[in-house]
Amino acid sequence: MTRDLICVSCPLGCSMSVELSDSGEVLSVKGNTCKRGEQYAISECTNPVRMLTTTMKVNGGSLNVVPVKTSVPIPKGKMFECMEVINNEVVDAPVAMGDVLICNICDTGADIVATNKV
Numbered sequence: 001m002t003r004d005l006i007c008v009s010c011p012l013g014c015s016m017s018v019e020l021s022d023s024g025e026v027l028s029v030k031g032n033t034c035k036r037g038e039q040y041a042i043s044e045c046t047n048p049v050r051m052l053t054t055t056m057k058v059n060g061g062s063l064n065v066v067p068v069k070t071s072v073p074i075p076k077g078k079m080f081e082c083m084e085v086i087n088n089e090v091v092d093a094p095v096a097m098g099d100v101l102i103c104n105i106c107d108t109g110a111d112i113v114a115t116n117k118v
């Protein structure tokens with residue numbers, strides 16, 4: 001099986017072709033200009049990850065929500081589970097930029113961090 005990808009690791013956006021075995025193992029990566037592209041392709045085909053950015057409810061602040069993000073990319077398959085946890089949490093003001101509001105969300109190893117103050 002072959003999967004076509006565009007590398008998003010830099011603005012060049014190389015078009016890559018990834019050959020996969022029947023079990024999903026990466027057999028080869030073609031079209032990448034550098035090693036980062038190969039690493040991106042392998043990650044994307046075996047354990048795709050994304051940064052999660054959203055908002056979280058705030059109690060008693062000048063705004064009702066604070067923007068947050070994960071401290072590191074998390075597996076795509078955990079996105080909905082993490083969003084459910086975040087949507088069910090309410091943090092008390094004041095919130096400072098960089099505050100860790102949830103530690104190790106859904107055992108991903110990522111913290112939920114405030115990206116602004118309220």
Ligand code: SF4
Pocket residue numbers: 007008009010011012013014031032033034035036037038
């Ligand atoms: S393969 Fe390398 S040069 Fe091409 S888009 Fe990815 S990071 Fe950029």
